[in-house]
Amino acid sequence: xxxHPSAVELVDVVARWIDxxxxxxxxxxxFMARVAVNALGIASRELAQGRALEDAAIxxxxxxxxxxxxxxxxxxxxxxxxxxxxxxxxxxxxLEALSANLTAQIAIDQPTYRPDEG
Amino acid sequence: MSxxxxxxxxxxxxxxxxxxxxxxxxxxxxxxxxxxxxxFAVSGPDGRRxxxxxxxxxxxxxxxSSDGRAVPLxxxxxxxxxxxxxxxxxxxxxxxxxPEDGLGEAYVMGRVEGETLGRKxxxxxxxxxxxxxxxxxxxxxxxxLHTVALPAGVELRTADAAAELDKYEEVYRNSGAxxxxxxxxxxxxxxxxxxxxxxxxxxxxxxxxxxMIHPETGVAAVLDWELPHLGDxxxxxxxxxxxxxxxxxxxxxxxxxxxxQDLLDGYLSAGGKDVTLExxxxxxxxxxxxxGVMCLxxxxxxxxxxxxxxxxxxxxxxxxxxxxxxxxILERGL
Numbered sequence: 001x002x003x004h005p006s007a008v009e010l011v012d013v014v015a016r017w018i019d020x021x022x023x024x025x026x027x028x029x030x031f032m033a034r035v036a037v038n039a040l041g042i043a044s045r046e047l048a049q050g051r052a053l054e055d056a057a058i059x060x061x062x063x064x065x066x067x068x069x070x071x072x073x074x075x076x077x078x079x080x081x082x083x084x085x086x087x088x089x090x091x092x093x094x095l096e097a098l099s100a101n102l103t104a105q106i107a108i109d110q111p112t113y114r115p116d117e118g
Numbered sequence: 119m120s121x122x123x124x125x126x127x128x129x130x131x132x133x134x135x136x137x138x139x140x141x142x143x144x145x146x147x148x149x150x151x152x153x154x155x156x157x158f159a160v161s162g163p164d165g166r167r168x169x170x171x172x173x174x175x176x177x178x179x180x181x182x183s184s185d186g187r188a189v190p191l192x193x194x195x196x197x198x199x200x201x202x203x204x205x206x207x208x209x210x211x212x213x214x215x216x217p218e219d220g221l222g223e224a225y226v227m228g229r230v231e232g233e234t235l236g237r238k239x240x241x242x243x244x245x246x247x248x249x250x251x252x253x254x255x256x257x258x259x260x261x262x263l264h265t266v267a268l269p270a271g272v273e274l275r276t277a278d279a280a281a282e283l284d285k286y287e288e289v290y291r292n293s294g295a296x297x298x299x300x301x302x303x304x305x306x307x308x309x310x311x312x313x314x315x316x317x318x319x320x321x322x323x324x325x326x327x328x329x330m331i332h333p334e335t336g337v338a339a340v341l342d343w344e345l346p347h348l349g350d351x352x353x354x355x356x357x358x359x360x361x362x363x364x365x366x367x368x369x370x371x372x373x374x375x376x377x378x379q380d381l382l383d384g385y386l387s388a389g390g391k392d393v394t395l396e397x398x399x400x401x402x403x404x405x406x407x408x409x410g411v412m413c414l415x416x417x418x419x420x421x422x423x424x425x426x427x428x429x430x431x432x433x434x435x436x437x438x439x440x441x442x443x444x445x446x447i448l449e450r451g452l
Contacts, residue, residue, distance in 0.1 A: 078298045079298055109439070
């Protein structure tokens with residue numbers, strides 16, 4: 001709802017500023033500035049993609065569990081059943097749902113990460 | 119603090135480089151509050167000798183009570199020497215410091231030529247020729263390492279798969295996090311733990327990044343002996359294959375440089391026993407799980423230590439990489 005600038009624009013412009021002064025920094029400050037730019041990149045991607053990720057996760061978990069609820073409630077129930085062994089690797093749709101959620105999360109956390117191709 | 123080290127090393131120089139040897143400026147390389155690494159050299163009658171000092175300053179928390187995993191530096195040094203005698207490439211350890219040296223807990227290693235940066239080892243053209251040999255070399259080296267008998271006076275904890283799962287699950291539960299893949303992994307790995315092998319000396323951190331690689335000869339030294347214990351030999355092979363240490367080469371399962379078959383062939387040909395691909399995959403999955411829990415805990419520590427900074431915050435976003443890698447292993451039928 002809030003624009004001019006949007007949260008993404010604010011985060012991105014700060015990241016660009018840090019990136020710009022980075023060459024003047026040395027040692028640990030230079031390293032930490034790079035980490036900071038990376039952190040803002042994560043925040044920016046999450047602002048852009050996070051809601052779609054959460055909506056999709058809710059839909060997947062609701063189908064898997066056969067119940068409705070908000071993300072936290074569904075996530076808690078999924079964790080409870082997994083811990084109890086009520087569902088597991090052989091449960092139809094489980095690995096697919098987890099894999100789909102994680103693929104979307106990796107696109108936010110570390111877009112260049114290549115998952116195991118074993 | 120650096121003056122203390124420089125003065126102590128000046129006094130030590132003749133012991134390391136012969137009578138009349140002098141110290142050349144020591145340089146702090148890395149380390150946190152509890153561990154220091156210094157590069158230095160001594161020049162004496164036999165020429166110049168490049169050395170490394172590993173030191174736990176007297177102000178730091180002793181190893182035994184820090185997190186219950188790292189061993190005292192004298193134990194590290196003794197294990198490096200014992201491994202060297204068993205044919206494992208290791209740096210020479212010319213001196214283990216005593217109280218008279220004024221350095222606290224410390225020992226001196228020779229500097230070994232080569233590269234430890236994982237990204238360079240998997241990608242730099244300088245390593246192209248040697249890269250295909252590394253997985254087999256790692257297998258051979260681990261087979262020898264796993265035969266090392268504990269030196270007199272050295273005692274290590276024993277940790278099989280069940281003990282590792284217990285320990286990390288406790289850490290995870292205490293964190294209060296609720297992560298479905300971590301829940302699935304603890305339960306699945308517990309239900310599918312391979313029968314425990316006879317416990318051997320396990321390096322505990324044998325991975326790309328902790329190996330000194332020479333561009334012509336390959337593995338020149340096994341470094342970072344902080345986490346040795348007695349356990350399942352497949353633990354070391356599995357840890358080497360964790361995707362987080364493949365540095366972007368997810369298609370080369372062994373350290374980002376080689377294949378499972380070469381690692382296993384090397385291991386078995388050098389007399390290694392009790393290791394199968396299935397066991398390696400189990401320990402690889404457990405390795406990803408452990409690294410995921412460690413990332414989670416490192417992130418959470420930032421709430422306690424406000425000075426921990428941006429780095430600590432961002433590492434929490436590496437948990438997802440371990441989760442997707444665990445899923446990939448489970449999809450393959452572990």
